[in-house]
Amino acid sequence: FNVVNASYVATAVNTSQYPEGDLQEIAFIGRSNVGKSSLINSLCRRNGLARTSGTPGKTQTINYFRITGKLPDDSRLEFMLVDLPGYGYAKRAQTSRAAWSKFIEEYWMTSTRLKLVCQLIDIRHPPMESDINVYRWLIEHGLTVQVVATKADKLAKSRIQQHVRTISAGISLPQLNPDGRIIAYSAVNSDGRNELLDVIKNILLK
């Protein structure tokens, strides 16, 4: 399964701006600076598709991208990639954090076509409280979550599994969907890319 086309569709700041259509959605979420834009660009092989943030506290938006994937038999599989705003920026005011939650909760509650949430966690550190809270919230609301540990190239290969286990223990929930594995990903050398695309494909075809 590989991506053959990726294009920007829309930006939403409230529910009335969600794009119409019936494409299944795969959402991406993580702390600010976790490497979400880099991962999306790497997954789609399109630099600049998702803009790397750099400006914490900028307007919180949901960005939609239409992705076309090609299956081994040459048939096409389309889905909507949903880039959600980053959470947990340390200096963000309490009010802004509350607004983030409301905005995102509205998305979870409204989006009937959401099939999978890819939650990104920096592989170098144990999950932060905000990561754990978001993960639990998603699981409690019945969503399927694939945890992706980002920036894997920053660790020696021999340490990757150990850090993955720390993240797994840190979020400490048994139902680590979809198949109980955390994917270690590097936007620099594309490690984990095929694995993540496979998870997405399997969810879309289910």
Ligand code: GDP
């Ligand atoms: P976002 O705020 O979550 O969208 O994060 P960005 O994609 O903007 O990345 C934040 C910083 O981490 C940038 O300086 C990126 O170059 C860097 N970064 C992101 N992904 C990787 C990765 O896989 N490996 C390395 N070495 N750096 C990364």
